[in-house]
Amino acid sequence: MLRLQSGFELDYANIYNESCIQERDVNNFERAIQNVWRHTNILRSTGFEEGHVSKDGLPEPVLFYQLPYISEDGINTPAMLKRLYELRDYARHNIDTVVSVGIGGSYLGSKVIFDVQCGAFWNNLSSEERNGYPRMYFAGFNVDGDYLAGLIRTLEYQAQTKGSDYKVMLVITSKSGSTIEPMANFMILEKALQDRNINYEVVAVTDMSDDEHPTVLRSMAIENHWKTYSIPYGVGGRFSVFTEVGFVTAALVGFDIEGFLAGAASMDAACQEEDIFKNPALLSALLKYIASERYGRIIEVFMPYGEALHSLSDWYVQLLSESLGKMSNTCLPYGRTPVAAVGTMDMHAQVQEHQEGRLNKVVQFIKVKDWKHNLVVPNTHSQYERLQALGNVGICDILNIALDANREALSSDNRFNMTITVPTLNAFHLGEIMFMHCWAVYFESIFAGVDAFDQPGVEVYKRLIGPKLARAKDTHNS
Numbered sequence: 001m002l003r004l005q006s007g008f009e010l011d012y013a014n015i016y017n018e019s020c021i022q023e024r025d026v027n028n029f030e031r032a033i034q035n036v037w038r039h040t041n042i043l044r045s046t047g048f049e050e051g052h053v054s055k056d057g058l059p060e061p062v063l064f065y066q067l068p069y070i071s072e073d074g075i076n077t078p079a080m081l082k083r084l085y086e087l088r089d090y091a092r093h094n095i096d097t098v099v100s101v102g103i104g105g106s107y108l109g110s111k112v113i114f115d116v117q118c119g120a121f122w123n124n125l126s127s128e129e130r131n132g133y134p135r136m137y138f139a140g141f142n143v144d145g146d147y148l149a150g151l152i153r154t155l156e157y158q159a160q161t162k163g164s165d166y167k168v169m170l171v172i173t174s175k176s177g178s179t180i181e182p183m184a185n186f187m188i189l190e191k192a193l194q195d196r197n198i199n200y201e202v203v204a205v206t207d208m209s210d211d212e213h214p215t216v217l218r219s220m221a222i223e224n225h226w227k228t229y230s231i232p233y234g235v236g237g238r239f240s241v242f243t244e245v246g247f248v249t250a251a252l253v254g255f256d257i258e259g260f261l262a263g264a265a266s267m268d269a270a271c272q273e274e275d276i277f278k279n280p281a282l283l284s285a286l287l288k289y290i291a292s293e294r295y296g297r298i299i300e301v302f303m304p305y306g307e308a309l310h311s312l313s314d315w316y317v318q319l320l321s322e323s324l325g326k327m328s329n330t331c332l333p334y335g336r337t338p339v340a341a342v343g344t345m346d347m348h349a350q351v352q353e354h355q356e357g358r359l360n361k362v363v364q365f366i367k368v369k370d371w372k373h374n375l376v377v378p379n380t381h382s383q384y385e386r387l388q389a390l391g392n393v394g395i396c397d398i399l400n401i402a403l404d405a406n407r408e409a410l411s412s413d414n415r416f417n418m419t420i421t422v423p424t425l426n427a428f429h430l431g432e433i434m435f436m437h438c439w440a441v442y443f444e445s446i447f448a449g450v451d452a453f454d455q456p457g458v459e460v461y462k463r464l465i466g467p468k469l470a471r472a473k474d475t476h477n478s
């Protein structure tokens with residue numbers, strides 16, 4: 001068990017033992033680990049990862065490791081925080097509903113922050129119960145007319161109910177500034193608000209680094225005098241939850257940004273430990289790499305327990321897929337297929353296969369020791385023996401008992417699994433978990449010889465969409 005002072009734990013006993021990955025497997029990696037440190041030291045001292053180039057083939061910095069720290073000359077600055085807090089205070093007094101529009105890294109991390117902070121029923125609460133913070137909906141993570149029509153109807157209803165001082169904030173996030181899904185959604189939403197005379201304002205979050213070639217979204221923001229926030233140069237979308245991409249959402253729902261970064265910073269310190277048994281990201285990366293290459297465990301089931309962490313699985317799916325699923329420097333395809341799961345729901349859907357299906361997967365559990373609302377199951381219907389067993393037991397205790405039973409069952413058949421446990425679900429521990437996985441995919445990319453920071457594979461379908469869209473437009477217009 002690896003334990004950090006914060007209470008964060010990584011239990012690797014169910015993957016590293018006599019029947020699974022063994023000591024001699026790990027000992028073989030001494031030189032590979034030295035290579036990891038060589039890369040990491042270069043990265044941390046120069047801001048460049050050996051071999052990494054941008055989409056256009058130019059050297060491009062890799063700066064995610066700087067994100068936990070707030071400093072005058074860093075990426076995340078005190079001035080940035082001040083602006084975010086101004087946005088927070090402004091929204092609390094002036095905005096009824098936020099619609100956050102984005103996809104991939106411009107959506108997934110924000111959704112995690114929202115879910116952890118607000119839970120599933122936030123938008124049904126009164127303004128007082130939300131402490132003045134606005135409602136928040138998400139859009140742009142798909143192109144779905146039915147979903148959008150439902151959202152527009154909801155905004156219309158809210159406007160009719162509240163009257164003329166109802167106000168919407170559209171937050172449009174896109175690093176490239178022209179991704180099809182968010183832009184199509186944004187244009188439909190904006191027009192729908194205009195057509196219905198609903199007050200709105202726009203906040204744009206995009207790459208602000210290239211003044212000569214501004215993104216389309218940045219140009220739109222300048223032309224229309226929208227507030228802007230930036231996705232820093234050198235930070236890929238899947239790492240951007242630790243930038244204004246995540247922080248704008250955080251500010252708008254009162255999530256503790258500084259606590260989140262403190263958790264990331266604490267994890268960053270642990271990820272510099274040379275002793276692999278004290279470094280959660282390196283240990284996890286190494287064990288998962290060995291599991292894949294030596295034991296054929298080429299799938300990873302990411303399985304937090306509890307609804308608030310459901311979207312964390314989706315966030316991880318992008319991080320793992322886009323960082324590691326690609327051709328290695330020895331021209332071998334690499335990657336571990338992520339499977340998003342959540343407990344206990346998927347115990348009744350996926351677990352049969354985890355328990356008895358192919359021996360090709362690692363299960364990564366995430367456990368929260370103490371939840372905020374440990375509602376007790378009442379001792380009603382106690383004449384039924386099966387229900388009596390549940391009476392007077394906390395619902396969160398049932399959640400964690402189920403998790404422990406799942407781990408134990410898998411381990412009884414030597415099925416590879418690991419568990420991360422945090423004492424409670426707050427901004428600090430969420431920052432720890434998310435930043436650990438950022439480092440873990442980086443470390444694993446060095447073992448595998450892949451560039452963790454590009455995603456050339458997504459360009460293939462993107463090249464095909466353009467001409468198809470043009471043809472669809474011609475047909476539509478003729």
Ligand SMILES: O=P(O)(O)OC[C@H]1O[C@](O)(CO)[C@@H](O)[C@@H]1O
Pocket residue numbers: 103104105106173174175176177178179182237238322455458
């Ligand atoms: O923020 P953008 O530029 O709209 O991109 C959204 C997502 O699309 C991708 O580029 C993949 O197509 C991701 O890497 C990115 O997070």
